[in-house]
Amino acid sequence: MNITISSLEKNHFPVMLDKVIQICNPSNKEQIFIDCTFGGGGYSKELLKFPNIKIIALDRDKSVIKRAEFLKKKFLNQFTFYNEKFSNLDKIIKADRKPDVIIFDLGLSTFQLQDYSRGFSFKSKDKIDMQMGLSNTSAEDVINTLDEKSLKLIIKILGEEKEAGRIAKNIIKARENKKIDTVSELVKIIELSKKKNFNKKINVCTKTFQALRIFVNKETTELIDGLIKASQLIKFGGKIIVISFHSIEDKIVKYYFTNYSASKSNPSRYMPSESNKKNSFFEKYKNNFLIPSSEELIKNPASRSAKLRHAVRTGQPFVYPKDFKEKFRKYTDIENVAI
Ligand SMILES: C[S@@+](CC[C@H](N)C(=O)[O-])C[C@H]1O[C@@H](n2cnc3c(N)ncnc32)[C@H](O)[C@@H]1O
Numbered sequence: 001m002n003i004t005i006s007s008l009e010k011n012h013f014p015v016m017l018d019k020v021i022q023i024c025n026p027s028n029k030e031q032i033f034i035d036c037t038f039g040g041g042g043y044s045k046e047l048l049k050f051p052n053i054k055i056i057a058l059d060r061d062k063s064v065i066k067r068a069e070f071l072k073k074k075f076l077n078q079f080t081f082y083n084e085k086f087s088n089l090d091k092i093i094k095a096d097r098k099p100d101v102i103i104f105d106l107g108l109s110t111f112q113l114q115d116y117s118r119g120f121s122f123k124s125k126d127k128i129d130m131q132m133g134l135s136n137t138s139a140e141d142v143i144n145t146l147d148e149k150s151l152k153l154i155i156k157i158l159g160e161e162k163e164a165g166r167i168a169k170n171i172i173k174a175r176e177n178k179k180i181d182t183v184s185e186l187v188k189i190i191e192l193s194k195k196k197n198f199n200k201k202i203n204v205c206t207k208t209f210q211a212l213r214i215f216v217n218k219e220t221t222e223l224i225d226g227l228i229k230a231s232q233l234i235k236f237g238g239k240i241i242v243i244s245f246h247s248i249e250d251k252i253v254k255y256y257f258t259n260y261s262a263s264k265s266n267p268s269r270y271m272p273s274e275s276n277k278k279n280s281f282f283e284k285y286k287n288n289f290l291i292p293s294s295e296e297l298i299k300n301p302a303s304r305s306a307k308l309r310h311a312v313r314t315g316q317p318f319v320y321p322k323d324f325k326e327k328f329r330k331y332t333d334i335e336n337v338a339i
Helices: 005-010 017-024 041-048 061-072 088-093 110-114 137-146 147-159 166-176 184-195 206-217 219-233 245-260 273-277 293-301 323-328 329-335
Strands: 031-035 053-058 080-084 101-105 239-246 307-312
Touching: 005 147, 017 041, 017 101, 017 239, 017 273, 017 307, 031 041, 031 293, 041 053, 041 101, 053 088, 061 080, 061 273, 088 219, 137 147, 137 166, 137 206, 137 329, 147 166, 147 206, 147 329, 166 184, 166 206, 206 219, 206 329, 219 329, 245 307, 245 323, 323 329
Parallel strands: 031 053, 031 101, 053 080, 101 239
Antiparallel strands: 239 307
């Protein structure tokens, strides 16, 4: 398929754009917004319509630099871009310029998914790369070098794939004959391994591809560190907005906003409420989230799994949330398996 950048730009629909802008509530005052996942720049472009808004955008993917430079030329005094991971937010945001809003629109952009040379799509016939940018390894290295036990764990835990054991076994078997070079070879292995199709609506490869992509890009580690840094850096009264696309991401965001919010009840009646209060750096949060409207789903079916959550920072001083990292170690430990 020959997809040109301009045809993609035309069909690029930022997920829940109206809802994101409404929560950002841009005004004529000077405000600083951080777009942690610039991608096609959908949110940044809309917010730049307000002349007193300053946007600091980042993205780990160097292929977005061109698009960001175009915006920089047009909005010289309002827009800055960094090719950086959001786990490094603290390297970018200066302590004396605290942001009003920090936005995370997680996962892949349409541009990444539809560029088949990057190997994110199971429709690709190219090499199995799956690097979003600034990562140390490719999915090709992962499936051709890791042992069966680690592969099974990655596919089972990060992909929530029930048939991970058989898929891992068949990957090992296939590579005994020949290196697994292309996405189509991997797709064939997964299709042969899957006995049951538990959910006919999703492709049999979806979960394994999700697992490999999360592993290659250390996505849960990124999300956890990004959220912690955002709550440390944002101004009191500022908002953190997260749009997630699968259950692991959403579980992490929901836990973080709920567990460190003022509404969190004392976890134990034996624990003094004062020690619980210390970590109430978000206002009351009651598991509220937004999903795309039916009109948006028709226009952009890829938004169907999106969930938007946002939390408001209180004036409580930041205390490092050690137990948050501990809670999700199951995922981050796997992401750190050496290859
Ligand atoms: C869903 S797209 C964002 C789309 C964007 N909101 C728009 O309107 O076009 C996600 C983008 O975030 C980037 N990304 C994902 N994880 C990241 C991370 N840890 N740090 C920086 N950028 C990241 C991806 O490279 C991708 O371009």
